[in-house]
Amino acid sequence: MRYKRIGVRVMVAFAGGIASAAVLAGLPAVKVCANANYHSPCTTLRQPYRDLSELGLANAISSFSIESGAWLMCTRRDFHGVCRVFDESERDLSGSQFQDSIVSLRPMSEGGWDGDGAHRDEGSAVLFEDADFRGQRIAVTDHEPDLARRGFNDRVSSVRLDGGRWQLCSDAGFRGRCVTVDGSVNNFADIGLNDQISSLRRLGGDDGGGNQWGNAGGDGDDGGDPDVAVLYEDANFSGRQISVTEGVRDLGRWGFNDRVSSVRLQGGRWQACTDADFSGRCVVLYGNVKNIEPLGMNDQISSIRRMHDGGNQGWGGGGGGWSGNDGNFGERPHDAAVLYADADYRGRQLRIVGEVADLSRLGFNDQVSSMRMSSGRWEVCSDANFRGRCQVVSGNVANFDRSGMNDRISSVRQLQ
CATH class of the missing domain: 2.60.20.10 (Crystallins)
Structure with a gap:
C-alpha cells in the first residue's frame, strides 16, 4: 500500500476547523483522502475550492467518500479541464483520469448555489445519458465544441443546469439545430433532440441588439458564429425559443410547428414559409421581427432556411425587415x-x-x-x-x- 505525504499538517488543521462547522446541518460534505480505500491522511470539505493547492490537496486525491450532496470535480483550477459530477463515493481512483488529478471541486445543487450559500454566476451543465437525469453523466462548466472528445456525442437525453443560460446544438462547433435553455430538461425527446446533441456552451446575457451569444473562445474555437435565426414562441422575443443555423424543412419535427411569433436574426436573410419543405406562403426576413402578426403569419410558420448569395432571383425588397413572395426557392442551385x-x-x-x-x-x-x-x-x-x-x-x-x-x-x- 502506498502512502503520500501531502500537506498533512494543513489537512489536520483544516479538518479541525471543518469539524467545528459540522453543526451546520444540510451542507454538502465530501471526505477526500490521499490514498485508496479512504486511508489517511484525509479531510472533509464542505465548500467549493477553485484551487486545492491552497490546502496542499491539488493532484493528490486517490479516493473520496461523499457524505452528502453531489460534487463536481475537475482536473484544472477554476472548475476547468475534465470535469465530472460524482454523487457516489470512489474507493480507488487508480486507472481513471481523476487519479492524482483533481485540482478544483464544488458541491452541486438545483438552485445554482454553492455549499456555502453563495450564488454562482458561471453555472454548469450536467448531461445525462438517460431521461429524468439518470444514467452516465458528464459535466460542462463553460463550453464544449465537440462532445465526441468526451465520448458523449449523440448520447444526451436530459440535462440539469446549475446556473446560467445554455445553447445546445445537434452538430459540433455549435451548429446545426440549436436550442437555448435556462432550466433543466428532463427529456430531450419532447423537443426532438434526444441522442442528437454534439456541442453546447454557456451563453452571455442578451445585449438587446440581436446578438445574444457569449464568446465561445478557447479550444481552437475562434468564437465566430454562423448566421443564426432565433425563433420565439411569443412576440417581443420572449417565450420558448429554438436557434436555426442553416435550414429546417419541417418545424414539426422540432416540436415548433405553427408556434413562431417573433424572430431575431444574427446575420443573413431568411425565407420563412407556412408549409413544410419551404412551400405555401413565404416571406423573406432580413431583420429582427418583434411580432409576426402584422405579416399575417403568426403561429403559421412551418419551415425556414437561410438564403445564400446567388439564390435570390425574383425576391423583391421591402420595408419592415421582410418581403413577400409566394413562390418556391427552387431545387436547382444558381452558380453554386x-x-x-x-x-x-x-x-x-x-x-x-x-x-x-x-x-x-x-x-x-x-x-x-x-x-x-x-x-x-x-x-x-x-x-x-x-x-x-x-x-x-x-x-x-x-x-x-x-x-x-x-x-x-x-x-x-x-x-x-
Missing part, C-alpha cells in the same frame, strides 16, 4: 453547388458558392454523399485546403460511394 449528407440528394444539405477550403468549419466535414451543381466543373478533395485525394466532377453526383469518396470530402471549389 449543393452538398447533401445522404445519397440521391437527400438529408441535410449545404449550399456553397466559389469554394470552401475546410468543411469542418461549416460542420459538414466527411459528410458529403451526393452533390448537385448548376454548371461548370468542381473539385472535391479528401483533405482540407484541396489536398489529399481529389476528384473533378462536371455533373450531378447521386452517390459518391461509387468513386470511393463517400463521407470523405473535406474541401470543395469551383474550377475556372
Whole structure:
C-alpha cells in the first residue's frame, strides 16, 4: 500500500476547523483522502475550492467518500479541464483520469448555489445519458465544441443546469439545430433532440441588439458564429425559443410547428414559409421581427432556411425587415453547388458558392454523399485546403460511394 505525504499538517488543521462547522446541518460534505480505500491522511470539505493547492490537496486525491450532496470535480483550477459530477463515493481512483488529478471541486445543487450559500454566476451543465437525469453523466462548466472528445456525442437525453443560460446544438462547433435553455430538461425527446446533441456552451446575457451569444473562445474555437435565426414562441422575443443555423424543412419535427411569433436574426436573410419543405406562403426576413402578426403569419410558420448569395432571383425588397413572395426557392442551385449528407440528394444539405477550403468549419466535414451543381466543373478533395485525394466532377453526383469518396470530402471549389 502506498502512502503520500501531502500537506498533512494543513489537512489536520483544516479538518479541525471543518469539524467545528459540522453543526451546520444540510451542507454538502465530501471526505477526500490521499490514498485508496479512504486511508489517511484525509479531510472533509464542505465548500467549493477553485484551487486545492491552497490546502496542499491539488493532484493528490486517490479516493473520496461523499457524505452528502453531489460534487463536481475537475482536473484544472477554476472548475476547468475534465470535469465530472460524482454523487457516489470512489474507493480507488487508480486507472481513471481523476487519479492524482483533481485540482478544483464544488458541491452541486438545483438552485445554482454553492455549499456555502453563495450564488454562482458561471453555472454548469450536467448531461445525462438517460431521461429524468439518470444514467452516465458528464459535466460542462463553460463550453464544449465537440462532445465526441468526451465520448458523449449523440448520447444526451436530459440535462440539469446549475446556473446560467445554455445553447445546445445537434452538430459540433455549435451548429446545426440549436436550442437555448435556462432550466433543466428532463427529456430531450419532447423537443426532438434526444441522442442528437454534439456541442453546447454557456451563453452571455442578451445585449438587446440581436446578438445574444457569449464568446465561445478557447479550444481552437475562434468564437465566430454562423448566421443564426432565433425563433420565439411569443412576440417581443420572449417565450420558448429554438436557434436555426442553416435550414429546417419541417418545424414539426422540432416540436415548433405553427408556434413562431417573433424572430431575431444574427446575420443573413431568411425565407420563412407556412408549409413544410419551404412551400405555401413565404416571406423573406432580413431583420429582427418583434411580432409576426402584422405579416399575417403568426403561429403559421412551418419551415425556414437561410438564403445564400446567388439564390435570390425574383425576391423583391421591402420595408419592415421582410418581403413577400409566394413562390418556391427552387431545387436547382444558381452558380453554386449543393452538398447533401445522404445519397440521391437527400438529408441535410449545404449550399456553397466559389469554394470552401475546410468543411469542418461549416460542420459538414466527411459528410458529403451526393452533390448537385448548376454548371461548370468542381473539385472535391479528401483533405482540407484541396489536398489529399481529389476528384473533378462536371455533373450531378447521386452517390459518391461509387468513386470511393463517400463521407470523405473535406474541401470543395469551383474550377475556372
